[in-house]
Amino acid sequence: MSFSDLRSARQSKQYRSCVKAVASIAQAAPPLRSANDKSERGTPAGTSDGCEVVDLKGLHQSLPSYLKIRKTDRAGRGVYAKNASKTGSVLFFRKPHVSVLSTSCIDTHCSSCCEPAPDSGLRRCTRCRSVWYCGIKCQNSDWSLHKNECIALQRWATSAPSPELAIPSDAIRCLGRILWSAQKEGLDSLWTREIYTMQSHRSSLPPSAFESHTHLAHSIVRYVGVSSPTELAAFGLSSAGDLVDLISRFTTNTFTLTSPSLTPLGVSVCPTIALANHSCDPNAVIVFPRASSDPQAQEPLMHLVAIKDIAPDEEVLTAYVDTTLPQAKRQRELEETYNFSCGCALCSKKLTIDPRASMWCPEKCGGTCPVPTEENNFSRCTQCRAVVSSTNAVLDALRLGQEALDKASFLQYKDPRRAERLTANMIPILSSAGLTPSCHPLLAIYRLRLELLIASLSSSITQEVLDETIRTAAKYSAGLTSVLSPGHPVRGVALAELGKLLAVDEPSSPATGGETKFPPSGAARLRLAYETLVRARDELVVGFGSQTGGGLVGQEVRETLIRLEKELGVWTQGIRNVIVDTPVEKTSQ
């Protein structure tokens, strides 16, 4: 397999948005209103098992009959299963109300279907010269919305202080599209009412968020060309406060739009799927598999997929934050962005050890210990009870690791070489401090290093760098296995990445390094690629849904497996031929 085959499955792109990406299966959701606030929500229609069944008043009509909405005091409305659902089943899919590309993807992807540029290239809107389409069909279907946006983009570019600021952020463009769509659909339409059922946190915004929301409100007013508060009425907003309310609904209910391999591409708003509440150990995920066989399918389609068996009456829960992070970091993000303190099974369980914050036993018995913290620096192996004596050194390594991660993430696209050096230097420091591959920040550094190495492989591919990339992918995948449940799409994509790297043609035949060498070479490498891709395929059909065959990545993995089967066959056949063709020499005894 050539390296370009690998690249096609993952477009590395910078993504910066006001909405936080959540290990790519992201939701940005919660309310600025208390969970008990009944305004702008369905009315409780009955009570069952401490949950109120919510009368949706005709809203969320697209919700399938096997799902229902209930409300609890703790978390407000949530999505519940009426029937049992099997692991890997697609619970629900729909086209989001609005999807918008991030500024860094705007000239590489179609602004209508959000697909990457076709081989023939993208065509640019000749008026605003800011958005691109994969063809005339997408351009025409987007025109009813883009016609307002086009004028707004031209106006924005004219007054931009520098060319880099000529296109407004994805948040501003997305909110613009919401306002124009509400006008187009009708201010009392189902579409608009669903937008306004999304939870708002306006009444409890902390001062920092209030400031950023107000700033965003000013930008939106400028973008849509409103010159007085009364003009907001055309969008169904009676005051500037209503606009802040809408911004709050947006920031707490917006999903990250991702590629089929989970690369963040922009933002999506889907009020029905936004009704799902959060768990750090979710039983469902939100993905964009892009594997519909229906040519009429209107991508991007958002899918809610069960990654565990779900029993009747069980709540369908997704993760709003990166669940590879340790509890304290998850809690901070949930409180800051979503306004609640998580009491999910993973957060309330008294774990003897969390693999996200673990180190190997100092006596190397094979057991693990919790990493020391500033609050509690006593740690011992959960298996042999050996005490960690190097706590200060571990604490220093953790601090340095976090600093290096922050700096390298910042430099990833500005100065990738420096970022690459930073990660290369940091990994041995964290490993020799004893951190396990699943421990934060080591796992995140493996991820970042892998992205940097894959990007560098596209310019020149040497055996040394390819092997180093494979080793990093293997460590990353091993770390994920300890923290994410089987079938989690992030695990599936990481395994697919590792398998595809192993299947890349080796640039040279390296000197053999003994039986234990990793990665192996030749046929052993191809066999390992095959086994890894079989595991990837099995995980992908869960994480992206069995109905979609594991999404586009699952389909690509299956195609690679077929090619590998042939290559391995040729290899085995070749060896057989060599054995048959080689005359056996008689050796004298």
Ligand SMILES: C[S@@+](CC[C@H](N)C(=O)[O-])C[C@H]1O[C@@H](n2cnc3c(N)ncnc32)[C@H](O)[C@@H]1O
């Ligand atoms: C996207 S909304 C989910 C739907 C929301 N419950 C509603 O009624 O519209 C996210 C908000 O739901 C609440 N929420 C979600 N998961 C929660 C949880 N595990 N515990 C407490 N509140 C939660 C929080 O208020 C959060 O800001």
